Amino acid sequence: MTITKTKVTIPAYFSQEELDLRKEKAKYNYINGYVRRSEYGSSFVLESCFTFHATTLELFVDGLVQLALNGQARHQYSNIVSGVGYHSAHVYKTVSEQDEDLHAIMKEAEENYLSELAEEKQKQIEALTEQLLQAELNKEQKKEDERMAKLRAKAEQEACEFFKDK
Numbered sequence: 001m002t003i004t005k006t007k008v009t010i011p012a013y014f015s016q017e018e019l020d021l022r023k024e025k026a027k028y029n030y031i032n033g034y035v036r037r038s039e040y041g042s043s044f045v046l047e048s049c050f051t052f053h054a055t056t057l058e059l060f061v062d063g064l065v066q067l068a069l070n071g072q073a074r075h076q077y078s079n080i081v082s083g084v085g086y087h088s089a090h091v092y093k094t095v096s097e098q099d100e101d102l103h104a105i106m107k108e109a110e111e112n113y114l115s116e117l118a119e120e121k122q123k124q125i126e127a128l129t130e131q132l133l134q135a136e137l138n139k140e141q142k143k144e145d146e147r148m149a150k151l152r153a154k155a156e157q158e159a160c161e162f163f164k165d166k
Contacts, residue, residue, distance in 0.1 A: 007127075008127050009124065012117055013117075014114075019110060022110075026108075027106070029047075030098075030102060030105055031048050033046040046078065046090055048093060048098055049091055050090070051089070051091075052067065052091045053086070054087050054088075055085050056085075072091050072092050074092075075089075078090040
């Protein structure tokens with residue numbers, strides 16, 4: 001039987017620098033996009049944009065112009081998709097929508113970080129509890145072994161004395 005011991009360490013503590021780094025990464029991914037991988041493949045996710053659709057080229061161009069006049073630019077690196085009766089492009093959300101999204105993303109990043117810290121602390125507590133329990137059980141087993149050894153020695157001595165006379 002192999003016993004593997006989990007090393008107990010002092011759990012990670014809250015670091016504002018780490019939280020700021022995570023928030024900055026989340027903001028960067030929101031604005032610039034990221035690749036989402038799954039078992040079915042991967043796709044590029046651009047959360048700061050929405051897809052603008054139109055059925056005719058005229059409606060598509062008019063819609064893009066109207067969005068540009070409202071301050072919503074087309075995403076410069078995404079392609080315009082055009083087909084028969086279908087035209088689409090990625091357009092940035094409004095500033096207020098982006099601010100709402102970023103606020104939610106920052107809150108989610110902080111909650112994820114805090115939950116990771118709590119989870120790590122709980123793992124360390126469980127590992128330390130198991131180690132302390134095992135140490136206590138080992139002490140009791142050692143005491144029991146010593147008691148049995150004394151009883152065995154006493155019984156052996158009595159047996160030797162019994163047969164010594166005969």
